[in-house]
Amino acid sequence: xxxxxxxxxxxxxxxxxxxxxxxxxxxxxxxxxxxxxxxxxxxxxxxxxxxxxxxxxxxxxxxxxxxxxxxxxxxxxxxxxxxxxxxxxxxxxxxxxxxxxxxxxxxxxxxxxxxxxxxxxxxxxxxxxxxxxxxxxxxxxxxxxxxxxxxxxxxxxxxxxxxxxxxxxxxxxxxxxxxxxxxxxxxxxxxxxxxxxxxxxxxxxxxxxxxxxxxxxxxxxxxxxxxxxxxxxxxxxxxxxxxxxxxxxxxxxxxxxxxxxxxxxxxxxxxxxxxxxxxxxxxxxxxxxxxxxxxxxxxxxxxxxxxxxxxxxxxxxxxxxxxxxxxxxxxxxxxxxxxxxxxxxxxxxxxxxxxxxxxxxxxxxxxxxxxxxxxxxxxxxxxxxxxxxxxxxxxxxxxxxxxxxxxxxxxxxxxxxxxxxxxxxxxxxxxxxxxxxxxxxxxxxxxxxxxxxxxxxxxxxxxxxxxxxxxxxxxxxxxxxxxxxxxxxxxxxxxxxxxxxxxxxxxxxxxxxxxxxxxxxxxxxxxxxxxxxxxxxxxxxxxxxxxxxxxxxxxxxxxxxxxxxxxxxxxxxxxxxxxxxxxxxxxxxxxxxxxxxxxxxxxxxxxxxxxxxxxxxxxxxxxxxxxxxxxxxxxxxxxxxxxxxxxxxxxxxxxxxxxxxxxxxxxxxxxxxxxxxxxxxxxxxxxxxxxxxxxxxxxxxxxxxxxxxxxxxxxxxxxxxxxxxxxxxxxxxxxxxxxxxxxxxxxxxxxxxxxxxxxxxxxxxxxxxxxxxxxxxxxxxxxxxxxxxxxxxxxxxxxxxxxxxxxxxxxxxxxxxxxxxxxxxxxxxxxxxxxxxxxxxxxxxxxxxxxxxxxxxx
Amino acid sequence: xxxxxxxxxxxxxxxxxxxxxxxxxxxxxxxxxxxxxxxxxxxxxxxxxxxxxxxxxxxxxxxxxxxxxxxxxxxxxxxxxxxxxxxxxxxxxxxxxxxxxxxxxxxxxxxxxxxxxxxx
Numbered sequence: 001x002x003x004x005x006x007x008x009x010x011x012x013x014x015x016x017x018x019x020x021x022x023x024x025x026x027x028x029x030x031x032x033x034x035x036x037x038x039x040x041x042x043x044x045x046x047x048x049x050x051x052x053x054x055x056x057x058x059x060x061x062x063x064x065x066x067x068x069x070x071x072x073x074x075x076x077x078x079x080x081x082x083x084x085x086x087x088x089x090x091x092x093x094x095x096x097x098x099x100x101x102x103x104x105x106x107x108x109x110x111x112x113x114x115x116x117x118x119x120x121x122x123x124x125x126x127x128x129x130x131x132x133x134x135x136x137x138x139x140x141x142x143x144x145x146x147x148x149x150x151x152x153x154x155x156x157x158x159x160x161x162x163x164x165x166x167x168x169x170x171x172x173x174x175x176x177x178x179x180x181x182x183x184x185x186x187x188x189x190x191x192x193x194x195x196x197x198x199x200x201x202x203x204x205x206x207x208x209x210x211x212x213x214x215x216x217x218x219x220x221x222x223x224x225x226x227x228x229x230x231x232x233x234x235x236x237x238x239x240x241x242x243x244x245x246x247x248x249x250x251x252x253x254x255x256x257x258x259x260x261x262x263x264x265x266x267x268x269x270x271x272x273x274x275x276x277x278x279x280x281x282x283x284x285x286x287x288x289x290x291x292x293x294x295x296x297x298x299x300x301x302x303x304x305x306x307x308x309x310x311x312x313x314x315x316x317x318x319x320x321x322x323x324x325x326x327x328x329x330x331x332x333x334x335x336x337x338x339x340x341x342x343x344x345x346x347x348x349x350x351x352x353x354x355x356x357x358x359x360x361x362x363x364x365x366x367x368x369x370x371x372x373x374x375x376x377x378x379x380x381x382x383x384x385x386x387x388x389x390x391x392x393x394x395x396x397x398x399x400x401x402x403x404x405x406x407x408x409x410x411x412x413x414x415x416x417x418x419x420x421x422x423x424x425x426x427x428x429x430x431x432x433x434x435x436x437x438x439x440x441x442x443x444x445x446x447x448x449x450x451x452x453x454x455x456x457x458x459x460x461x462x463x464x465x466x467x468x469x470x471x472x473x474x475x476x477x478x479x480x481x482x483x484x485x486x487x488x489x490x491x492x493x494x495x496x497x498x499x500x501x502x503x504x505x506x507x508x509x510x511x512x513x514x515x516x517x518x519x520x521x522x523x524x525x526x527x528x529x530x531x532x533x534x535x536x537x538x539x540x541x542x543x544x545x546x547x548x549x550x551x552x553x554x555x556x557x558x559x560x561x562x563x564x565x566x567x568x569x570x571x572x573x574x575x576x577x578x579x580x581x582x583x584x585x586x587x588x589x590x591x592x593x594x595x596x597x598x599x600x601x602x603x604x605x606x607x608x609x610x611x612x613x614x615x616x617x618x619x620x621x622x623x624x625x626x627x628x629x630x631x632x633x634x635x636x637x638x639x640x641x642x643x644x645x646x647x648x649x650x651x652x653x654x655x656x657x658x659x660x661x662x663x664x665x666x667x668x669x670x671x672x673x674x675x676x677x678x679x680x681x682x683x684x685x686x687x688x689x690x691x692x693x694x695x696x697x698x699x700x701x702x703x704x705x706x707x708x709x710x711x712x713x714x715x716x717x718x719x720x721x722x723x724x725x726x727x728x729x730x731x732x733x734x735x736x737x738x739x740x741x742x743x744x745x746x747x748x749x750x751x752x753x754x755x756x757x758x759x760x761x762x763x764x765x766x767x768x769x770x771x772x773x774x775x776x777x778x779x780x781x782x783x784x785x786x787x788x789x790x791x792x793x794x795x796x797x798x799x800x801x802x803x804x805x806x807x808x809x810x811x812x813x814x815x816x817x818x819x820x821x822x823x824x825x826x827x828x829x830x831x832x833x834x835x836x837x838x839x840x841x842x843x844x845x846x847x848x849x850x851x852x853x854x855x856x857x858x
Numbered sequence: 859x860x861x862x863x864x865x866x867x868x869x870x871x872x873x874x875x876x877x878x879x880x881x882x883x884x885x886x887x888x889x890x891x892x893x894x895x896x897x898x899x900x901x902x903x904x905x906x907x908x909x910x911x912x913x914x915x916x917x918x919x920x921x922x923x924x925x926x927x928x929x930x931x932x933x934x935x936x937x938x939x940x941x942x943x944x945x946x947x948x949x950x951x952x953x954x955x956x957x958x959x960x961x962x963x964x965x966x967x968x969x970x971x972x973x974x975x976x977x978x
Contacts, residue, residue, distance in 0.1 A: 015913070015917065018913075018917070019890075019913040019916070019917070022889075022890050022891070022909075022913070022941065022942070023909040023910070023913060025891075026890070026891055026894075026909050027909065029891075046908065049908075050908035050909060050910040050911065051910050053910075054908075054910030054911055054913075054914045055910070057914055058914050058917070061914075061917070061918060065921075
């Protein structure tokens with residue numbers, strides 16, 4: 001029998017109170033009349049079939065009633081409703097958007113099958129744990145390993161695509177034919193590369209990305225089988241990859257097979273490949289590392305200069321700094337969620353106090369506690385749902401913006417879709433807050449034995465809620481401080497980085513890239529003719545003071561590292577690395593790099609003249625400290641070179657990193673077809689004329705010199721230098737936006753609390769004024785309340801902020817986590833916010849008319 | 859009470875259980891169990907209201923004002939103090955009549971189409 005009573009618990013309590021007894025009685029009577037096990041079983045089955053659906057329907061009936069009531073109640077308080085929904089939406093939206101991006105970039109697996117078994121393989125040299133291997137290493141490692149199903153390779157392959165007469169520079173990737181099968185991906189149309197397409201002499205084939213296919217080939221399916229021209233060679237399109245496929249990152253728009261020539265395997269220092277391998281099912285990463293250690297040792301016996309091998313999971317591609325930034329972003333959004341929830345709670349408490357009388361009356365009229373609680377829960381849940389829905393819309397709008405923060409070198413498609421798990425989490429937190437703080441008042445009131453709330457002028461019992469609200473405001477101020485300090489420190493770091501001298505004078509310099517196809521420009525004299533003609537004509541343009549070509553511009557290409565050998569110095573390769581570039585004369589003048597000793601290259605540094613070099617000051621200091629470096633000899637690119645000049649150091653690797661010493665070589669002093677990657681392709685032009693005005697003439701000059709050479713990457717040097725700090729700027733803007741939202745919400749919180757306090761103390765204030773208190777005293781009273789609270793919150797916040805700053809020290813570019821100006825500015829902002837938030841309630845208190853206040857209360 | 863507007867339209871069509879419960883309390887007030895018995899007898903056993911369905915319907919009908927709980931009790935020898943008695947309201951009567959009219963109309967259409975049995 002207890003069983004049936006237990007079953008009735010499925011019904012709402014109010015229903016049970018009304019009808020439970022009768023239902024039980026009916027069941028008892030039927031039970032008494034039942035004979036036999038089968039009949040008994042049928043009776044219970046019918047009971048179940050009766051109670052369960054009807055209980056659901058009764059709950060539904062009550063919900064509908066409550067919803068009608070809720071919508072009326074919320075409609076009568078539009079200000080409160082709007083504020084509560086917006087606050088909830090901010091919390092949910094910001095957190096969801098931030099986490100979606102963080103999750104895709106840091107946590108979610110890559111969009112390949114079984115990605116945990118994909119591994120990248122690097123050479124490791126002392127001081128550089130990840131060095132790209134050469135084709136010879138690839139061949140040897142692939143042959144000698146036993147832990148992987150297969151090992152594939154890929155390399156950058158930017159090519160000139162000629163389509164409809166227009167030459168376009170397109171970024172792509174050269175891959176071994178086995179690479180896509182290793183990744184276990186399928187094409188959208190057509191097929192992948194066959195095993196015989198990546199060998200020397202094979203006919204050219206190409207896979208198009210979805211984007212390239214849509215934009216340049218009209219998205220037509222008949223593109224498969226078509227022939228296109230890349231770098232003036234014919235390639236047959238064999239397939240199109242799906243829309244969400246990116247490899248190795250979202251910039252690669254086509255894939256061609258790597259067709260190694262037998263000569264590629266001779267030079268073990270031609271390091272440019274990226275290797276990707278798939279672990280065998282029965283193997284593991286530690287086992288593979290051990291295996292490759294053995295391989296490395298065996299190779300070391302044949303090639304004494306060989307170094308170790310490093311294995312990294314493919315998914316660990318996010319640099320530590322970016323990882324930290326994304327984590328900080330997620331932390332910031334959590335702070336906003338917390339503030340939003342505390343604000344929401346505060347709003348609900350205030351509202352509940354306003355409704356004390358209403359709830360007391362309803363209780364007096366017989367409304368059960370459960371019914372009241374339920375109805376309030378419905379109201380809070382409605383607010384939470386409304387806020388959540390708006391939050392989703394906010395998240396959808398904001399997520400694409402935040403996706404810009406994910407490093408470009410990740411193989412994920414452009415936009416992070418909204419993460420449903422996080423949406424659920426944020427919504428849950430908001431709902432719990434909303435429901436919790438919405439329901440508490442009902443529990444308090446209906447547990448109130450002598451119906452306090454019904455008394456006229458009842459103001460008692462506000463102590464508890466006031467303390468709670470004060471605590472909430474305290475929390476909001478503290479959290480705002482954390483966000484403000486973090487943003488402030490990042491601003492300081494940004495300024496610091498922006499102050500760093502890149503070593504060049506970036507103003508008034510236009511840059512662009514003309515990648516010469518090596519099939520026609522492999523011979524040095526052919527290149528020289530092109531450069532000489534183009535540079536001569538450009539220098540003759542009005543307003544142009546200098547122009548030059550270089551292998552790569554600083555900050556554009558950060559690698560290009562070579563070993564040098566200097567007599568009298570140990571030959572340890574890790575100690576003797578330089579950043580090497582081939583340049584034409586006038587390079588230093590064009591980029592504004594001062595020459596401190598000796599001379600620039602000129603006509604005397606011809607092809608077969610004595611091999612010359614210009615070195616950076618750090619190079620000279622390192623190898624010939626305190627001595628004249630001019631005339632010294634050292635070995636680079638397997639050739640002895642004489643130092644003819646010394647230039648100031650340039651921050652090749654960027655404003656925040658240490659660069660290797662630089663070595664510059666004359667563009668003509670290199671063997672035919674050697675190191676094609678370093679053939680100068682970046683053109684820099686210093687001119688007083690605006691770039692937009694200069695560009696058409698430059699284009700025309702290049703087109704006349706060779707119409708098939710496309711122009712790409714047109715940028716001013718200023719833009720390049722500014723791009724160094726652009727991701728910091730973006731991060732800062734977003735964090736700053738969070739901090740701003742936080743401080744605004746905290747200000748609203750303080751305002752709300754003080755307004756409430758003043759309302760409750762109107763009588764007291766009136767008495768004080770009547771007894772002779774000056775208005776200034778009243779002002780001090782109210783403001784003092786607010787400032788004391790803010791000060792306490794500030795104190796807590798400062799302590800927490802310090803620890804947060806220590807956690808993100810790596811992002812601060814050397815700024816101290818305890819940076820005094822930042823903390824000082826934060827304190828000032830919080831003080832200002834407090835004063836503004838307190839202003840209206842304080843003014844109201846000051847303008848209290850003691851007579852009317854006391855009359856209203858009598 | 860006399861000024862209330864008795865508009866049955868929002869309640870039509872009536873759910874079957876509601877209709878039968880209204881019929882059961884139309885002539886005399888009954889408690890829950892008695893309603894179940896009355897409906898069973900009237901329909902010849904075709905409709906057996908379960909307790910859950912009965913009381914859910916009663917709750918809704920009370921809220922909608924189709925029935926009301928009796929304040930006066932029947933004669934002591936017939937009364938079970940623990941039981942609650944319900945009777946039809948004026949609105950309930952109006953709604954029942956409207957529903958009966960609606961059903962009659964439907965049967966009339968069926969007859970005209972030759973698909974309903976003629977009354978014997």
